Amino acid sequence: MSNLETKADFFKALSHPSRLLILGLCKQKPRHTEEIAEILKLSKATVSHHLSLLATAGLLESERDQYYQNYKLQHELLERKIEEIIFEGVKGFADATDPFRAKVLRDFFKHGRLSQIPAQRKKREIVLEKIVQSFEYDRAYPESEVNQIILEFHDDFATLRRELIGLGWLHRENGMYSRVKV
């Protein structure tokens, strides 16, 4: 449940009356496709489609029993608060409209490039935050690509890369780097 698309799809799975009914039925006991189709007066194909969406969202799991595929409610996600899901992994970064932040960015970035690395920790974090935003989540980067991306901002990519790791915004594992959700 990391990126926005996945979260939206999770809620999309819950966004149809039939699918909510299906969850209710599977809450009572595991159900198979035809049984649900019968109760809801829908075709098997349609129910199979709904079940697939619910299973992909992690709300149901299925298990075969003889001829039947039984779908069982999964509780983990249902027990979570809506906001936990929506804002999970959303960066706790500063408001983009913070005036101090805006001034620091204006002072240190010239034509998109970092004119110098701020000495003050607070200011350095602001420019580092800006830089880390060039990295996507859910993707691994080789060191060469990390360097290349940072080079777009400043020549001393080694220092900046080390700082990003130090702040925990980039993670290194087996020689590959990935952006961390904070």
Place this chain on the structure above:
Amino acid sequence: MSNLETKADFFKALSHPSRLLILGLCKQKPRHTEEIAEILKLSKATVSHHLSLLATAGLLESERDQYYQNYKLQHELLERKIEEIIFEGVKGFADATDPFRAKVLRDFFKHGRLSQIPAQRKKREIVLEKIVQSFEYDRAYPESEVNQIILEFHDDFATLRRELIGLGWLHRENGMYSRVKV
């Protein structure tokens, strides 16, 4: 958040990436339409549409400030667990596949009509549950219509109607009846 459609619409409001982003933006601070449109690179019209869905779902509230309409995050619903919302007001009625229940229904219903009113409370509840399912939620019925519906099952509509009220499954107000969610 009573009926299925409303619940589905609530989750539908959360089922688009742009709308999740909008919630994130409005979490930081109240935002107005153009501001969001600018950040998300969408037209004002589109953002207005998204905002309308989120507000209808109860996730945002808006307030005018000078020229601007500021949208503010509403926390109540976000703090609730998913299952609370999905299963809120879902009838605690017996599993339709319960064998005892099935037997009672078989014994007392002949060709869709109640052959006699069960004397035992437990059995009576089962047949009354069956009858109340002929009523829709979120609709008011005049007494004449209530009687007519119950008449389809048994001649003694007065007794059955009184029992349904007694169980709290039908509610009477100003001479009109409505089905209660239990």
Place this chain on the structure above:
DNA sequence: GATATGATTCGATATTTGTCAAATCGGATT
């Protein structure tokens, strides 16, 4: 291994949803 049976996938269609430009609205400013 042939067959029966429930599940899934495919293909087609109807409905719903997302998007934007243009027109309209409604409160603020002058």
Place this chain on the structure above:
DNA sequence: AATCCGATTTGACAAATATCGAATCATATC
């Protein structure tokens, strides 16, 4: 009261989704 300005609504179109029948699949059963 005339004008300004952001928000909303309207109308049109594109994209995504729901639905079903038919074809295909997977696996129990014989």
